[in-house]
Amino acid sequence: MNATFAVVAKDLRLAWRDRAGWLTAGAFATISILIYSFAFDLATNDVRPLLPGVLWTTFLFAGVFAAGAGFQREAEEGTFDAMLLSPVSPTVIFLGKLISSLIALIAIEFALLIAATILFDEPLLTPELVAIVMLGTAGYASLTTLLGTLGSGPRTRAVLLPVMALPLLVPMLIAAVRATGGSLGIFGGDAPWTLLLAVFALWSTLTAIILFPLAVER
Amino acid sequence: MRTANRVYGLRWVLLPPLTGMGILAMLVGAVVAAPTELVEGDVQRLMYIHVPSAQAMYLAFGIVFVASIMVLWKRDMRWDAVARGAASVGVLFTAFALVTGSLWGKPIWGVYWQWDARLTSTLVLFLVYAAYLLARAVSDPGDEQAARYSAVYAIVGFLDVPFIVMSVRWWRTLHPQPIVSRLDPQLPGSMLAVLGISTLAIFLLALWLILLRTDTERLGQRLLGLRAAVDRREEA
Numbered sequence: 373m374n375a376t377f378a379v380v381a382k383d384l385r386l387a388w389r390d391r392a393g394w395l396t397a398g399a400f401a402t403i404s405i406l407i408y409s410f411a412f413d414l415a416t417n418d419v420r421p422l423l424p425g426v427l428w429t430t431f432l433f434a435g436v437f438a439a440g441a442g443f444q445r446e447a448e449e450g451t452f453d454a455m456l457l458s459p460v461s462p463t464v465i466f467l468g469k470l471i472s473s474l475i476a477l478i479a480i481e482f483a484l485l486i487a488a489t490i491l492f493d494e495p496l497l498t499p500e501l502v503a504i505v506m507l508g509t510a511g512y513a514s515l516t517t518l519l520g521t522l523g524s525g526p527r528t529r530a531v532l533l534p535v536m537a538l539p540l541l542v543p544m545l546i547a548a549v550r551a552t553g554g555s556l557g558i559f560g561g562d563a564p565w566t567l568l569l570a571v572f573a574l575w576s577t578l579t580a581i582i583l584f585p586l587a588v589e590r
Numbered sequence: 591m592r593t594a595n596r597v598y599g600l601r602w603v604l605l606p607p608l609t610g611m612g613i614l615a616m617l618v619g620a621v622v623a624a625p626t627e628l629v630e631g632d633v634q635r636l637m638y639i640h641v642p643s644a645q646a647m648y649l650a651f652g653i654v655f656v657a658s659i660m661v662l663w664k665r666d667m668r669w670d671a672v673a674r675g676a677a678s679v680g681v682l683f684t685a686f687a688l689v690t691g692s693l694w695g696k697p698i699w700g701v702y703w704q705w706d707a708r709l710t711s712t713l714v715l716f717l718v719y720a721a722y723l724l725a726r727a728v729s730d731p732g733d734e735q736a737a738r739y740s741a742v743y744a745i746v747g748f749l750d751v752p753f754i755v756m757s758v759r760w761w762r763t764l765h766p767q768p769i770v771s772r773l774d775p776q777l778p779g780s781m782l783a784v785l786g787i788s789t790l791a792i793f794l795l796a797l798w799l800i801l802l803r804t805d806t807e808r809l810g811q812r813l814l815g816l817r818a819a820v821d822r823r824e825e826a
Binding site for chain 2: 519535536540542546565568575579580583584587589
């Protein structure tokens with residue numbers, strides 16, 4: 373447990389020192405929200421039905437982007453290999469990385485929710501919606517962390533990560549958009565989307581925890 | 591075991607003529623022997639390639655899944671060759687299923703493409719395994735670390751299938767429900783017979799292509815090993 377927190381603390385410290393990576397992800401997400409906001413405003417007067425899709429595509433792109441950028445430095449400096457050589461189990465390292473990226477991602481997402489509340493004039497910080505955002509983030513962060521920490525090289529990682537991660541995240545995207553829409557009262561539907569989101573989050577976290585040690589074994 | 595090895599040794603003697611005969615029987619069956627469907631007309635004959643292609647896709651991706659587990663478990667690069675071979679053939683048959691499906695969909699549904707449950711899940715599968723091939727292609731064929739990484743991706747991708755199917759099925763559905771793979775098939779006997787022959791033919795073709803691709807990947811790995819050995823010899 374201590375080792376997990378040590379990894380979390382190390383990752384957050386690195387994220388703080390190397391602010392550029394995370395700030396770029398945040399800036400990218402903010403720009404996306406802005407671009408969506410006025411591009412759709414030109415096309416239609418009622419942008420409200422588009423909001424769940426806008427939110428989740430932005431979250432996903434920012435998340436995948438951050439997963440790639442976050443490990444770039446570590447891979448270049450050989451930190452990751454050094455950690456694997458240390459006498460802690462790979463599972464602990466993975467959990468630490470997952471928790472630290474969850475903290476950073478949720479911070480970015482909250483900033484985005486506030487921005488979207490202003491731009492789309494829609495109260496987004498409701499408990500239900502926050503729960504949906506947390507569940508969805510847990511679902512995608514475990515897979516992007518798994519795929520981001522591995523990878524054959526820094527050059528290929530940046531390009532391949534979105535191509536590899538996004539198809540796997542289609543179910544999560546559909547469930548998250550539907551659940552968000554339901555929570556905002558935009559489109560209903562009787563399917564238990566939040567449940568699917570929760571099951572996906574559980575499944576992806578467990579799978580990533582089990583497969584990570586097998587993948588990094590040398 | 592010995593018999594199995596002997597049969598495997600004869601794969602290049604047995605598979606090509608068997609596949610050839612199967613494909614020929616499939617073509618004759620689908621174009622000439624099978625009755626014309628009353629409502630849809632001749633375009634329904636696409637079924638005899640569409641449905642077996644989709645099944646061959648699942649066969650190939652199943653092989654990728656098993657071979658990927660073996661890569662992680664046995665640390666044997668031969669399984670990586672099997673996984674890559676099966677993945678490329680699976681992607682090919684997925685493309686087949688998607689293209690024939692679109693051609694069939696246009697006259698019957700009025701559109702080439704719809705975000706329907708089964709179409710969407712098949713397309714997502716296509717993207718997942720295309721990404722797998724891409725990830726494996728940018729790395730060295732003999733790179734064990736990259737092989738393990740790709741194996742992890744293939745396993746996650748395969749386990750993701752139920753979620754993909756579930757989410758898109760709740761989302762919307764237009765594609766007809768299965769009519770063959772149930773206890774009382776709803777297809778007339780003559781059509782069912784032709785479909786059986788076509789499935790056998792396509793499976794033989796898929797098997798042949800998978801073995802061919804696997805052997806090619808294996809030869810590529812051995813070539814790299816030989817090159818490395820020659821380099822070491824020259825340096826010494």
